[in-house]
Amino acid sequence: MARQYLSIDVGGTAVKSARIDHSGNIIVRRRAVTPRDQAAFLHLLTTIIDRQPGVAAICVSVPGIVNPHTGAVKVTGALAFLGQFPLAAYLRQYAGLPVYVGNDANCATLAELWLGNLTGVANGAVITLGTSVGGGLVINGQLVHGPHFRAGELSAIVNNYDHAAPHQATVGASTSAVKMIATVATACDLPDPTDGRWAFEVINRRQAPAWSIFTAFCRRVAVLMVNVQAVVDLERILIGGGISAQPILISEVRRQFRLLQEGDRRLMDDIAMPMIMAARFGNDANLLGALYGLLLKIEEEDR
The missing domain is CATH 3.30.420.40 (ATPase, nucleotide binding domain)
Structure with a gap:
């Protein structure tokens, strides 16, 4: 079976997740209401991970300032309760898998660069x-x-x-x-x-x-x-x-x-x-772009 990945798109009102294969095909998708405190938010993320066993890696799109090398985030607005948080390190420790975290608008751009209207x-x-x-x-x-x-x-x-x-x-x-x-x-x-x-x-x-x-x-x-x-x-x-x-x-x-x-x-x-x-990618842009960010990171680390 081809490798599959768990992609999570964190928004101000909803957290979307999807199991996606290496070619960008979405296998299954879910949606949950975005929690309003840090403990509930992290519990939701770990629950999403637990419901998708067997994935090769995890990628996350979040609003705010993101260091794509470390996966540390600084969030304001509706998700200000997260503040500055080492999200990639937290999820990596929990799941024991490679983790990529990217800014939501950057992820949307990566999706278009990979498979959409910015290809070429x-x-x-x-x-x-x-x-x-x-x-x-x-x-x-x-x-x-x-x-x-x-x-x-x-x-x-x-x-x-x-x-x-x-x-x-x-x-x-x-x-x-x-x-x-x-x-x-x-x-x-x-x-x-x-x-x-x-x-x-x-x-x-x-x-x-x-x-x-x-x-x-x-x-x-x-x-x-x-x-x-x-x-x-x-x-x-x-x-x-x-x-x-x-x-x-x-x-x-x-x-x-x-x-x-x-x-x-x-x-x-x-x-x-x-x-x-x-x-091209409407509501799936951040899910797909987060995966492409992950694949680029893995490629860079393998050089």
């Missing part, structure tokens, strides 16, 4: 749109971590220099897909402010005021891409996150990018528009 692309990126904005950069065919393991932290880019509150001046504050959907729901009296399907029904009909809220959001995404292009000049930028399944999002971001260029000759002359596409 030397210089590209994934921008994930959700509660905040995540990112992963590929330069010369390699995922960029940076010396402080913070490369791709696109949510921290300041896009409003005059805002009095620094946090509110960032991409993460202004370009939340979750907030956009909630704003559309409130403005259009939709029954559930968290259900993107309702929001995109009115967006696809170009119903007011949903359309203007949506196009303003897409313009902010396009501005972010212009800023990224000004620094690294990429061939292709993928949009990830659940919202990326909506074709109208991709087409509108492309349109807004062109409008920005047409509105300023400098942007037309100095900035090249990349190929803008949806990421």
Whole structure:
């Protein structure tokens, strides 16, 4: 039987896990609610491991700052209870198996680099749109971590220099897909402010005021891409996150990018528009990317 691996994707609301083979085929998958304290969280991880005997190794995707060499994590937000924690060492000691831990946006990028829409692309990126904005950069065919393991932290880019509150001046504050959907729901009296399907029904009909809220959001995404292009000049930028399944999002971001260029000759002359596409792997991206990170680590250690 081919080798199989346990991949775990830790999110703010759910912890997903899957048994995956060496080629990226998902054999079985599970889902659990993310606990709200460290003891319960670690107990959930060990329970997931116990339910998948016989795997060759374990890989984990987590939000936050991750040292991919040691697997130590620094987590904030919904998982702040973890703080700074040697997650890979903890799981390695428990399971007696090789363990890889990676940042969630980096894992999503690795999935696209391995089997998705960045395969064969030397210089590209994934921008994930959700509660905040995540990112992963590929330069010369390699995922960029940076010396402080913070490369791709696109949510921290300041896009409003005059805002009095620094946090509110960032991409993460202004370009939340979750907030956009909630704003559309409130403005259009939709029954559930968290259900993107309702929001995109009115967006696809170009119903007011949903359309203007949506196009303003897409313009902010396009501005972010212009800023990224000004620094690294990429061939292709993928949009990830659940919202990326909506074709109208991709087409509108492309349109807004062109409008920005047409509105300023400098942007037309100095900035090249990349190929803008949806990421391939939706909700499975972090599971697959964590596995690819593990396989790359094993390959590097065997050299």
